[in-house]
Amino acid sequence: MSSINNSMVLPQARKNKVRRMNLFISFSAGLAGLLFGLDIGVISGALPFITQHFTLDSHEQEWVVSSMMLGAAIGAICNGWVSHRLGRKYSLMAGALLFIVGSLGSALAVNLEVLLAFRVLLGVAVGIASYTAPLYLSEMATENIRGKMISTYQLMITFGILLAFLSDTAFSYSGNWRAMLGILALPAVLLFVMVIFLPNSPRWLAAKGLHVEAEEVLRMLRDTSDKARQELNEIRESLKMKQGGLSLFRKNSNVRRAVFLGMLLQGMQQFTGMNIIMYYAPQIFKMAGFQSTQQQMMATVVVGVTFMLATFIAVFTVDKAGRKPILKIGFSVMAFATLILGYCLMKVGQGEATMNLSWVAVGMTMLCIAGYAMSAAPVVWILCSEIQPLKCRDFGITCSTTTNWVANMIIGATFLTLLGSIGAAGTFWLYTGFNLVFIVITFLLVPETKNITLEHIEKNLMAGKKLRDLGQ
Template identity: 30%
Template structure:
């Protein structure tokens, strides 16, 4: 179905606003990497407390994602995005002025709840608004925004570290406190600006038309569809198509998801969400500077190397965004995960016996960048697209909450356990473990998930219904 250029521009506009939630997700997740050493020294944290500092936001994410689906199915996608924007804003301000480690953890948990909510609401909103032929690319804008958030956090961490040394004693006391003496406060607090922008811009987007139809607001849904489809015949066809999928099930919530035809995709979504976190990417994004320091770099050089990691992440995601609807989801995963396995094994070998083999530290950066390339073009680009496509209109929010919950449980475990892995398994053993975890992920994508590129959400729903046991 061909979309007029004006409709496509409007779709991109809506997708970019929703994707700003992804930027906040990325910034809030990655900014922690530049503050770990400073916060650990200031509050004298041991290795488990250090893991808690990183992982506490993930606890908030678990709480946020656990309720986001239900809230979005009950009150709408747009209202939950408003709530997530408020949580991000409160977290940024609170972290900047936290009086102690306990308050810092509390506000990190608040921000984590915003991450959890936006991690399913933003891609779901984009998926429900998008035309089939552009859905993969538009949902990938959300993943691109996450990577830009990562890069933004790395650049701000690096820049604030440099600026801190040039702030003189004559500056106002609060400037000295936040941007020099305890510069980690400035790193965490800079999120306030994009969080406020996200809150304001949400006023300019409509509610999801599919949610409106599910909740018997047909007139409002037709108004939204009229902005996307200029032909009244297409509008009528879309309304009838959505109503047809709703009519297939009179059940709601858990009653629908526990039916045989939906248990399978729900469990597959849970499996790929949690397995993806044990393939190493978040360990690199959270603990990259720490890992680089273990290879002998200074803290400043480690932050600079992490900027390169973020830059490759962004550029590769742009490539994935352009090709995901042409190449397909599954082929990207086959290519990328194969490359991830090879680079993870090479990184493990470097830490195991790199010096004896005469491999310099620059090669560690090359291997990390290659790993990020393969990750960004495959599992990172595909996961939110697949999760936003796999579930029925009636309970898409609840189903994505379940998959998202498993994703954040896995992310929390990686954030909490990576310092323990690095200390007890050694860096080489840690990366060998990540390589091993890629194999079951590949098998699930190969055997259990259909190619969804070019199919409407209603077509994908029909596919799962036809596979009913």
């Protein structure tokens, strides 16, 4: 009787230990998302005060925002090599260190040039984090919780944005933009400390020939030793393909399809127009009729709450409803919201601003954010981490993440220019058109990958199946 009880207790104890380890990994890697979100959110609140302090014109404001994206693109390009050589764990540690230096340097900047330099360095840190964290999580998770774990990373981004908006609002009364930027160093220190205790990715370890170490990590993360052994065998099988990176990209058309799809997905995510709302939220609310800085900042806090709450939809549905249906719904919601928001801003521009119209504009902004947070924000990162074959994963995700930040930089560097040339309404209607196109692309090209192992997706890709059929 005693032995029977022990046999029942031990597996349950193992499951609890595995669950705790997965939660620790998800939270620790998610802190990289928190830093990402903090930087996205903090600049929208700090920008008006930085503009006033350094007397910036519209183009200089665009560079303050977009310089971070330039650095992020550089970070994503470099991190493909760093992540391959040093592993996901040490890449995250390097990103945390750079984030500490970049945030403190930005806070202490004595002129625009110094600020831009440290914003670029901060961007390198964000680029490393945005590349490594989803990749690491996808390689640590089982297929049935992979979407949830990567969605949790996106949830941490939205939580970071909310914290940044709250911090900005608190400091807005004194106009202390240096404190807004410098406080970001604190969570970066926490990330660095927590990553020390993370295990290396078993897929990276196996790729380096460290199969014993890879199996040890898998035993920590899987319910049974048999599952760990089976997964390691699948990883070994996928590693038999000899070429890697750029060489494999050149030689194999199927790999090129996966890389180009990843780049397309990241471009789609950015050209929804969502990030312009995050970067320039106070200006948007000013156009909608909210005149005081405090009114604008409180409105952005509401935006941050909406973003975070809507992300929970993705966390709890992406592994059940699937990736593709969520994307279709999200792009449709964003197309509708940007269409109506453009109309509201047109009326404001014609001098017909009313309080009701202002609140409709806020409502459409929140709806757009909700549509993005539940769909393109997490799902694109999930798909990009799933569709790349193992021997080309570092190269493929380097390409897609770099595309994300280049597109992000283009949007950040052109938004105010677009406002001046085609107006606020025309700018948002342009993004309405993009979202409608993205619905069609989702139907035609995007695969459904829920509950499918990375190795099976890779097998379908290499067999030449259509992109939309990779999850079958």
